[in-house]
Amino acid sequence: MIEAINEALDLMMARDPDVIVMGEDVGYFGGVFRATAGLQNKYGKNRVFDTPINECGIIGAAVGMAAYGLRPVPEIQFADYIYPGLDQLISEAARMRYRSAGDFTAPLTVRSPFGGGIFGGQTHSQSPEALFTHVAGLKTVIPSTPHDAKGLLIAAIEDDDPVIFFEPKRIYNGPFGGDYDAPSKTWKTHPGGKVPEGYYHIPLGKARMVREGSAMTVLVYGTMVHVAEAVLAAKGIDAEIIDLRTLVPLDIEAIETSVEKTGKCLVIHEATRTSGFGAELVSLVQERCFYHLEAPVERVTGFDTPYPHSLEWAYFPGPVRIGEAIDRLMSE
Amino acid sequence: MTADKPDGADPGPRAASVGQPRGNLPPLELYVPEPRYRPGDAVDYSHLEIPEAGAHSRPDETCPPVETRPLCDGLVRVLDEENRAVGAWDPGLDPDTLRRMLRVMALTRAFDDRMYRGQRQGKTSFYMKCTGEEAISVASAFALADDDMVFPSYRQQGVLIARGYPLVEMINQIYSNRADRLKGRQLPIMYSAKDHGFFSISGNLATQYPQAVGWAMASAIKGDTRIATSFIGEGSSAEGDFHAAMTFAAVYNAPVVLNVVNNQWAISSFSGFAGAERATFAARAVGYGVAGLRVDGNDALAVYAAMQWAANRARANAGPTLIEHFTYRAEGHSTSDDPSAYRSAQEREEWPLGDPVARLKAHLVALGEWDDERHAAMDLELAEQVKKATKEAEKNGILGHGLHHPFHTMFEDVFEDLPWHLEEQAEQAIRERRTKWPNWKEFSE
Numbered sequence: 001m002i003e004a005i006n007e008a009l010d011l012m013m014a015r016d017p018d019v020i021v022m023g024e025d026v027g028y029f030g031g032v033f034r035a036t037a038g039l040q041n042k043y044g045k046n047r048v049f050d051t052p053i054n055e056c057g058i059i060g061a062a063v064g065m066a067a068y069g070l071r072p073v074p075e076i077q078f079a080d081y082i083y084p085g086l087d088q089l090i091s092e093a094a095r096m097r098y099r100s101a102g103d104f105t106a107p108l109t110v111r112s113p114f115g116g117g118i119f120g121g122q123t124h125s126q127s128p129e130a131l132f133t134h135v136a137g138l139k140t141v142i143p144s145t146p147h148d149a150k151g152l153l154i155a156a157i158e159d160d161d162p163v164i165f166f167e168p169k170r171i172y173n174g175p176f177g178g179d180y181d182a183p184s185k186t187w188k189t190h191p192g193g194k195v196p197e198g199y200y201h202i203p204l205g206k207a208r209m210v211r212e213g214s215a216m217t218v219l220v221y222g223t224m225v226h227v228a229e230a231v232l233a234a235k236g237i238d239a240e241i242i243d244l245r246t247l248v249p250l251d252i253e254a255i256e257t258s259v260e261k262t263g264k265c266l267v268i269h270e271a272t273r274t275s276g277f278g279a280e281l282v283s284l285v286q287e288r289c290f291y292h293l294e295a296p297v298e299r300v301t302g303f304d305t306p307y308p309h310s311l312e313w314a315y316f317p318g319p320v321r322i323g324e325a326i327d328r329l330m331s332e
Numbered sequence: 333m334t335a336d337k338p339d340g341a342d343p344g345p346r347a348a349s350v351g352q353p354r355g356n357l358p359p360l361e362l363y364v365p366e367p368r369y370r371p372g373d374a375v376d377y378s379h380l381e382i383p384e385a386g387a388h389s390r391p392d393e394t395c396p397p398v399e400t401r402p403l404c405d406g407l408v409r410v411l412d413e414e415n416r417a418v419g420a421w422d423p424g425l426d427p428d429t430l431r432r433m434l435r436v437m438a439l440t441r442a443f444d445d446r447m448y449r450g451q452r453q454g455k456t457s458f459y460m461k462c463t464g465e466e467a468i469s470v471a472s473a474f475a476l477a478d479d480d481m482v483f484p485s486y487r488q489q490g491v492l493i494a495r496g497y498p499l500v501e502m503i504n505q506i507y508s509n510r511a512d513r514l515k516g517r518q519l520p521i522m523y524s525a526k527d528h529g530f531f532s533i534s535g536n537l538a539t540q541y542p543q544a545v546g547w548a549m550a551s552a553i554k555g556d557t558r559i560a561t562s563f564i565g566e567g568s569s570a571e572g573d574f575h576a577a578m579t580f581a582a583v584y585n586a587p588v589v590l591n592v593v594n595n596q597w598a599i600s601s602f603s604g605f606a607g608a609e610r611a612t613f614a615a616r617a618v619g620y621g622v623a624g625l626r627v628d629g630n631d632a633l634a635v636y637a638a639m640q641w642a643a644n645r646a647r648a649n650a651g652p653t654l655i656e657h658f659t660y661r662a663e664g665h666s667t668s669d670d671p672s673a674y675r676s677a678q679e680r681e682e683w684p685l686g687d688p689v690a691r692l693k694a695h696l697v698a699l700g701e702w703d704d705e706r707h708a709a710m711d712l713e714l715a716e717q718v719k720k721a722t723k724e725a726e727k728n729g730i731l732g733h734g735l736h737h738p739f740h741t742m743f744e745d746v747f748e749d750l751p752w753h754l755e756e757q758a759e760q761a762i763r764e765r766r767t768k769w770p771n772w773k774e775f776s777e
Contacts, residue, residue, distance in 0.1 A: 052576075250753070
């Protein structure tokens, strides 16, 4: 997935001279995850540069650059460290078009690795997407495959609205089925690992049908797409799995169509439970598909604790927790 | 919950659980700043060190930041006691320019007076004057090129007026009426005028500071010749965004002029709560490797000269400048504020740097280029100009009188396109309207 992100950045920088990449360690070094490797060498220090360790400054400067007319792609090294930039994102980037009635806009794409499953402890594992989906004016995008990462990142950079682009770092180098004892896989044999060369974009707001099925609808994104797929396959459930890809704007049609067909819905995310994005999904399904539901909507999430280090796999919403929810849904 | 106390019962005062004096060390003391004067106090500003006009030399505009250190603790002043322009910082402006500058400053004051009254008459919800600070925004605007981008706070209306933004547009925004370019979305005075190089004002303090630096960086990336400038109050300089902006400005040698308008007060908090008792605001500059200037903010010529110096420096790729404008907020913070509750009314009268409009007027009079009659006639003319603009804007409606932008516009511009959930909510808003007033119809423009 890292290579796909690098390709998307490379391609957009080549196509659009206004695209600028900035962030901590993104320049000469190429990023702590190698997402920006080679870009400074190719495009110069004026377009790919390291920044001071100051997330408020990174996002604030990007807002000013966007107001000038550039298309900045700032990186926040870990989503856990995006909080010092929140005022600039929430009060400024998200509201620029609205408060100025289109006089100024903020076409920036904030890339940030997110999610756990890597023994990252409290501050290298968080999934703060719900903080952003709650903000009017921000789009939130989370890819689950290299193919989608490239297409979605290209679309995000082209989009004239500010986009939060969360990259599930657990699956940077290969899919993860939730079994932490299993040997790690690469993207080579995965269908989502095939990344077309050149330009293509995946429209924001469109979900991906991972697997069609009739037993239940599974709403999921990021790393958990692969975990859900593996658990359901292992249990032999004919579920319809929908990778949301974009949380805002949300592909409500795909959700409604599927739940009306299956009559059951399972929502999975790694983020903490209370007021997580899952609550929004459950509400929407309840409001819009109520008369089609044959069972209460199930929600499998991380626990309402900070992300622990040693007990990571007890925290992670893995196969056991997901399996129990599936059993409850299937028994209705 | 213990059995003898019902839920919600007051458990009584809590005993201190931390902090015991130990050994023979003196107990530590917390220092909480306190302004010198409170309501009713007699005011004496003799402790303020006010250098004479012309006392400072003017370093080369491309000098290393450290050479500006003496200027960070001093005060650049051009107009002397006899209202003459003196010293190395005299920008040598011709009388026509001085008269135009005086006129814009007087117009800004006339505009403030009328808008303040308009708020008291219920025509709008809110207003903020810049009385006593007109020189800072107006003279700065005169020293900048028209296409330099200004990232203002809410007290630089003088920049808009100096750049010829129509007063009617400003009033439309203040009234949130159907002609308001911001469609009634923004609190009064939070203007946005890209075509006048005036960035969208945010309610969140100091956020515009790193944005101005980013804009300046973009200009440099593109090999442009335009520079950026930003204004914050001394109170907002305590925000983290100030540090971010100064660091980024220094690191990338950004072509930006960062201004701190030190008007002594942040609502009810005196400048000591932003650190003024320990160092000047200009003195923060050199520590970042940024040039610093501290100027008499009520001296239009000093403000002009400082902004011109800093703008030239930025344009020459010699780096950013931080300018502290030393001034006094002559009126309340806003129409929602009563300064008599926290400061002495005498402060304004005793302020040693006087009134910026009166001082520039006196300078022109001393030059033999102006007189009381012409000034009085100008004031009458400006009041009439503002009145006329007000009447014109009122035709488009005042707040709460029904002449506003169509309902649907509330949902537009959140994103470039309306997503499904906003379309649904827009329909809901209109449905609610019809439920309350069955015959309600959106007015047509």
